[in-house]
Amino acid sequence: MSYQVNEKGYYGEFGGAFIPEMLYPNVKHLEQNYLKIIESESFQTEFVSLLKHYVGRPSPLYYSKRLSDKYGIRLYLKREDLNHTGSHKINNTIGQILMARHLGKKRIIAETGAGQHGVATATVCAREGLECIVFMGATDVARQMPNVEKMQMLGATVVPVQSGNKTLKDATNEAIRDWINHPDETHYIIGSVVGPHPYPDMVARFQSIISAEIKQQLLEQTGSPLPDSVIACVGGGSNAAGAFYHFLNEPNVKLIAVEADGKGLETGETAATMAAGRPGIIHGSLTLLMQTDDGQIVEPYSISAGLDYPGIGPLHSHLFKSQRALFIRATDDEALAAAFELTRMEGIIPALESAHALAALSKLSFKKDETVVINISGRGDKDMEAYRNHMKNIKNKEQENTQTKLSLNNEDVYTKGYTFPTDGTLVDFRKVTGLYIP
Ligand SMILES: Cc1ncc(COP(=O)(O)O)c(C=O)c1O
Numbered sequence: 001m002s003y004q005v006n007e008k009g010y011y012g013e014f015g016g017a018f019i020p021e022m023l024y025p026n027v028k029h030l031e032q033n034y035l036k037i038i039e040s041e042s043f044q045t046e047f048v049s050l051l052k053h054y055v056g057r058p059s060p061l062y063y064s065k066r067l068s069d070k071y072g073i074r075l076y077l078k079r080e081d082l083n084h085t086g087s088h089k090i091n092n093t094i095g096q097i098l099m100a101r102h103l104g105k106k107r108i109i110a111e112t113g114a115g116q117h118g119v120a121t122a123t124v125c126a127r128e129g130l131e132c133i134v135f136m137g138a139t140d141v142a143r144q145m146p147n148v149e150k151m152q153m154l155g156a157t158v159v160p161v162q163s164g165n166k167t168l169k170d171a172t173n174e175a176i177r178d179w180i181n182h183p184d185e186t187h188y189i190i191g192s193v194v195g196p197h198p199y200p201d202m203v204a205r206f207q208s209i210i211s212a213e214i215k216q217q218l219l220e221q222t223g224s225p226l227p228d229s230v231i232a233c234v235g236g237g238s239n240a241a242g243a244f245y246h247f248l249n250e251p252n253v254k255l256i257a258v259e260a261d262g263k264g265l266e267t268g269e270t271a272a273t274m275a276a277g278r279p280g281i282i283h284g285s286l287t288l289l290m291q292t293d294d295g296q297i298v299e300p301y302s303i304s305a306g307l308d309y310p311g312i313g314p315l316h317s318h319l320f321k322s323q324r325a326l327f328i329r330a331t332d333d334e335a336l337a338a339a340f341e342l343t344r345m346e347g348i349i350p351a352l353e354s355a356h357a358l359a360a361l362s363k364l365s366f367k368k369d370e371t372v373v374i375n376i377s378g379r380g381d382k383d384m385e386a387y388r389n390h391m392k393n394i395k396n397k398e399q400e401n402t403q404t405k406l407s408l409n410n411e412d413v414y415t416k417g418y419t420f421p422t423d424g425t426l427v428d429f430r431k432v433t434g435l436y437i438p
Pocket of ligand 1: 088114116234307351
């Protein structure tokens, strides 16, 4: 079984390039040149140097002792959160900005969900001195404001998109519309392994540095380059593609992808494409897609803006169909719990997206002492509002529990010399000192 794209742009039955005629010259030109450019010595020298000196690679592979002890495994965390701009997205935007230069393009557009790809694109455009326009759903503009402000400071124009449910799918629609209107001067930096061929393959190649480093680092730390399992979250699927890439042909390495299940599949408020999707075309490729019986896209839902997407990259549809990878789901609540577990046990605040991958620890059973690598795709700075709300909710629940305790019968409460009213009046114990409440 091959897990690489074929010469027609397909992974098994998924992929292809379903594009409007106006974009055909752009996509064809890219397809005919991307491999030549990537493999050229000048590209490789600059790409490798920027990953090292600008992004800060290699990102650490960190052995998590406390979580290892808790789950009875040997757990390593791949720290993409420590990259410049805070996520794996910069690996791809560095590659694509160099590609744009080789193609002679002067205007850059991008879509973004969580804002991480938008920030990574605005960053490389600032460095290259190129115009940058980022399309972002209005819902995501509101929930990822720190990243909107960063993009603006970097000199990008952020266009809030008002169509659909104003999230990643709608931002991508708008970016494609812009591309159709300005095909000659524009390069579209797609942020995941989605879109028409050759984008999924090109982005997967740029992200494959993640698994190349994992192999090297595991060898140094454990004596073997191969883990038993690699776990990553999937929105469009670029961090998972990068973390899986060099293990695809290692059948003894389990590949586990975690989708966002929002409020749960049964509620319909989900973004779990594998569980809720059927083959269909979205953003230029044939893949699994959440859709109605008559082919209308079903609006996805997830607390995580980066996973809130109704499709998935065609490579992942192929990994699912061929059963090379296991796809599981984590709800908003499970992801939040996992984010707090990592934070409290290792002092690392993960992005909400990465928290979905961490949720796999409590959802799966592992062999004793097996080596597990989880890709921490990004850091949680942008998600502080969601985390603040979660802490507030927990506090409110604790207060409710205290209220329940306050209404216990007087006989259930032991006191040190306090006389209770006998007429049934409730006592506010917070104002009374010298009490012991069991
Ligand atoms: C930190 C982080 N992880 C994961 C994702 C999901 O994207 P992908 O599936 O392409 O890795 C995003 C998307 O914005 C992200 O910001």
